[in-house]
Amino acid sequence: MAFVQQSSPHAHHARPTSKVMLWVILAALPGLLAQILFFGWGNLINVVWCIAVALASEAAILKLRSKPVAFFLKDNTAAVTGLLLGLSLPQFAPWWVSAVAVISAIVIAKQLYGGLGSNPFNPAMVGYALVLISFPVAMTTNWAEPALLWDRGPGFGDTLAAIASGQQTVVDGWTMATPLDEYKHKIATHTAAEVLAHPTFGDGVAKGWEWVNAAFLAGGFVLIGLRIITWHIPAAFLGALVVMSLAFGSNADQYAPLLMHLLAGGTMLGAFFIATDPVSAATSHQGKLIYGAGIGALVYLIRSWGNYPDAVAFSVLLMNFAVPFIDHYTPPRTYGHRKARRGITGRGRS
Amino acid sequence: MAQLWDFSGGIHPTEHKQRSTAHAIRAAGIPGLLVLPLQQHIGAPAEPVVAVGDRVLKGQTIADASRGMGVPVHAPTSGTIESIAGYPVPHPSGMTDTCIVLKPDGKDEWCERYPISDYRTLDRNQVLDIIRAAGISGMGGSGFPTDIKLSPPPDCKIHTLVLNGAECEPYITADDMTMREKANEVIAGLTVMAWILDPERCVIGIEDNKPEAAVALRVAIQGAQDTQAAKAAKATKIEIAVIPTKYPSGGEKQLIQVLTGMEVPSGGIPADIGIISQNIGTAAAVARAVFDGTPLIGRIVTVTGEALEKPGNFDALLGTPVDYLLEQAGLQPDLVSRLVLGGPMMGYTLTTTAVPVIKTSNCIIAATAHELPASPPEQACIRCGQCAEVCPMELLPQQLFWHAKADEFEKAEHLNLFDCIECGACSYVCPSSIPLVQYYRYAKGEVRGQRAEQFKADRARERFEARQQRLEREQHEKELRRKERAKAASDAQATKNAAAEKAAVVGGEVIDKRASRSALVEQALARKKASTKKASATQTKTPPTE
Numbered sequence: 001m002a003f004v005q006q007s008s009p010h011a012h013h014a015r016p017t018s019k020v021m022l023w024v025i026l027a028a029l030p031g032l033l034a035q036i037l038f039f040g041w042g043n044l045i046n047v048v049w050c051i052a053v054a055l056a057s058e059a060a061i062l063k064l065r066s067k068p069v070a071f072f073l074k075d076n077t078a079a080v081t082g083l084l085l086g087l088s089l090p091q092f093a094p095w096w097v098s099a100v101a102v103i104s105a106i107v108i109a110k111q112l113y114g115g116l117g118s119n120p121f122n123p124a125m126v127g128y129a130l131v132l133i134s135f136p137v138a139m140t141t142n143w144a145e146p147a148l149l150w151d152r153g154p155g156f157g158d159t160l161a162a163i164a165s166g167q168q169t170v171v172d173g174w175t176m177a178t179p180l181d182e183y184k185h186k187i188a189t190h191t192a193a194e195v196l197a198h199p200t201f202g203d204g205v206a207k208g209w210e211w212v213n214a215a216f217l218a219g220g221f222v223l224i225g226l227r228i229i230t231w232h233i234p235a236a237f238l239g240a241l242v243v244m245s246l247a248f249g250s251n252a253d254q255y256a257p258l259l260m261h262l263l264a265g266g267t268m269l270g271a272f273f274i275a276t277d278p279v280s281a282a283t284s285h286q287g288k289l290i291y292g293a294g295i296g297a298l299v300y301l302i303r304s305w306g307n308y309p310d311a312v313a314f315s316v317l318l319m320n321f322a323v324p325f326i327d328h329y330t331p332p333r334t335y336g337h338r339k340a341r342r343g344i345t346g347r348g349r350s
Numbered sequence: 351m352a353q354l355w356d357f358s359g360g361i362h363p364t365e366h367k368q369r370s371t372a373h374a375i376r377a378a379g380i381p382g383l384l385v386l387p388l389q390q391h392i393g394a395p396a397e398p399v400v401a402v403g404d405r406v407l408k409g410q411t412i413a414d415a416s417r418g419m420g421v422p423v424h425a426p427t428s429g430t431i432e433s434i435a436g437y438p439v440p441h442p443s444g445m446t447d448t449c450i451v452l453k454p455d456g457k458d459e460w461c462e463r464y465p466i467s468d469y470r471t472l473d474r475n476q477v478l479d480i481i482r483a484a485g486i487s488g489m490g491g492s493g494f495p496t497d498i499k500l501s502p503p504p505d506c507k508i509h510t511l512v513l514n515g516a517e518c519e520p521y522i523t524a525d526d527m528t529m530r531e532k533a534n535e536v537i538a539g540l541t542v543m544a545w546i547l548d549p550e551r552c553v554i555g556i557e558d559n560k561p562e563a564a565v566a567l568r569v570a571i572q573g574a575q576d577t578q579a580a581k582a583a584k585a586t587k588i589e590i591a592v593i594p595t596k597y598p599s600g601g602e603k604q605l606i607q608v609l610t611g612m613e614v615p616s617g618g619i620p621a622d623i624g625i626i627s628q629n630i631g632t633a634a635a636v637a638r639a640v641f642d643g644t645p646l647i648g649r650i651v652t653v654t655g656e657a658l659e660k661p662g663n664f665d666a667l668l669g670t671p672v673d674y675l676l677e678q679a680g681l682q683p684d685l686v687s688r689l690v691l692g693g694p695m696m697g698y699t700l701t702t703t704a705v706p707v708i709k710t711s712n713c714i715i716a717a718t719a720h721e722l723p724a725s726p727p728e729q730a731c732i733r734c735g736q737c738a739e740v741c742p743m744e745l746l747p748q749q750l751f752w753h754a755k756a757d758e759f760e761k762a763e764h765l766n767l768f769d770c771i772e773c774g775a776c777s778y779v780c781p782s783s784i785p786l787v788q789y790y791r792y793a794k795g796e797v798r799g800q801r802a803e804q805f806k807a808d809r810a811r812e813r814f815e816a817r818q819q820r821l822e823r824e825q826h827e828k829e830l831r832r833k834e835r836a837k838a839a840s841d842a843q844a845t846k847n848a849a850a851e852k853a854a855v856v857g858g859e860v861i862d863k864r865a866s867r868s869a870l871v872e873q874a875l876a877r878k879k880a881s882t883k884k885a886s887a888t889q890t891k892t893p894p895t896e
Contacts, residue, residue, distance in 0.1 A: 009774030
């Protein structure tokens, strides 16, 4: 009898990475559904297209790197990157904008740094920031006008044709400035009441956007409930955003109000699905709180005083830079030690 | 009920305990051969005090620990010593070690025993001697000699004695069954240990998945009034703490945290904070040693796993080969894929069934491939942090893994690598199937190796420097002596000269004497010169032979 020789532990009960990623995809579906309901088929087409490009570019680069293609594709991480970009990009973003975003996310931000687990920056956000800077017109003028799916002009075929053609003129009649964009650019010369009369805001906070954000919030709670993410990053993100808004933005005639920050734009998607990417986030609980709060504060800073209406991508990337620094200074206190050992390899022993 | 604390992290693996608690403890009987390793404990191995061919009686000392830390080994039954040689022993490396092989004669004939009826009439050291002479070492897995553990340094006042009945590892039920069936022994042994240490608090920690064991112990404490031991037990006020089931609550450090809220300082021992913890089986062994005069010659072993038809707990003699026990438990050889000694979280795999049961063997798992499947291939770490969530020591398993993998041992040490208790919770939950504990063992091994190297190098340097210093000192002393001699000589000369001058002044023949002396010297020098010339001339004539 030859017995299996293995080092302990012999029992395992892990949820494999592929399943974790699958749950992330499933938890994002309510948000996608809300997007389809209020902004048409554009997001669905983007998601499918982005996932396809993500898998293809992941496979190609794995092949170039002589890595087992099927083994890595099965972990579903490339699919999640594609999904997140599909959910974030404007509904009528031309196909090549999405493709550039996805390819740079997978090839440059992820694989050139060593593949899964080795990327210091959130791949999806690298892709997003890259196209936002490179194609500012395509990234700001292709947002769909909020309307219920059955009330809107372009059907599935029209949307697909518009995305595939990439012609700006085709979509002009179906698009509208996003609430954050509208507010930011009008508030300097108008009162809050005048700004909010714009149809992009609807009757509530921000037509459609509020439901999309609520759906991503619900999906986020599912992820926390499944212990796929912890509450620390989203709570710190949203908490910092609230604090900043209360501290600086109480005058609605000057800055977007708090609810607009929470329920318009990519706030909930960013807080629960993007900032929580474990690879590029801080690790300890304390570190996660700092990391999340940093993103929330930066989102407010950039939205209020920066040049961009939304800021999740830049904020996440900026805090990604800070992660090694945060990690070095926020280790937990180990059992039996009086205090945590901070720093890199300090000689001080506790 | 006393207050309980929680420890950080932890997991809830499937227990698989019912499989081995369905039946009462079975006596395993006497196998054909008993293989008794000289080292079944931590410390120096015992030395044989019998020779091949000797007949020994049950309970007779066959190996004794005369030097260093250690405990003796006894004959588990009567028989003949067949050999003293190297045999496979239970060890993660699958190594062989010196063992005494005993061929039982089937008579099971006891040697003379000396039960103590009232240990309290003895000195505490005498009772410790009894425990040591009975060969008792920690039976929970550590194998630390019990008498040494019960003699804390004089500056440590022990306020709490913890009896560890948590048994948090899946599968293992040896302590559970011992508590259920031998509760009186457990309580009696605990009472003896409490008498030795005189703590303020005496508490048994049991996970709440073992209600029968807790009941049995309560009955044992409150029950029988008549025996001396029971009275003593009542006087000791033993507390039973039922704690939430969570692995690894039975880790010494975790149990202490759960029961007292205190933490054992890093690198320290529980006695540093006034706590001593002992295992259930150890307590029972102490009771038998004191009240029956019986040394440690057997133990309860859980033999379980899906590859067995009749799993259960066995009262096995030390030295019983694993294959003998597996056979009794109904091994289905075609089904077994992995043999684990210990639990599925911290145990190690066996290469052969020829190894014997020793003092620390609490469980043997004959697992099928379905039950304990091979790990899937390791994937990249996605820094998900599940490992840190479950780490009971509040380490950063993920960072330790990165550093271990990159051979950055200094960084790993900085992140408290050596506080890792290797409980395996991190590996258990890792979504990327990374054998994290293996990486930590590797890093620890490398660091220990480097430390040993460093120690050797330091010693060598010290020796070299000491030698260098000694040589310099000798040189210096030599110099000093020469100078002293020279000085003494010159002094002597000076006095002599002075005396001579004085004499000359007195005698008036100074010049003559000096002239004659220098003439003599010149003559001598000339002779010397001539002889050297001659010698060098002869030397050059002789052809070099070498």
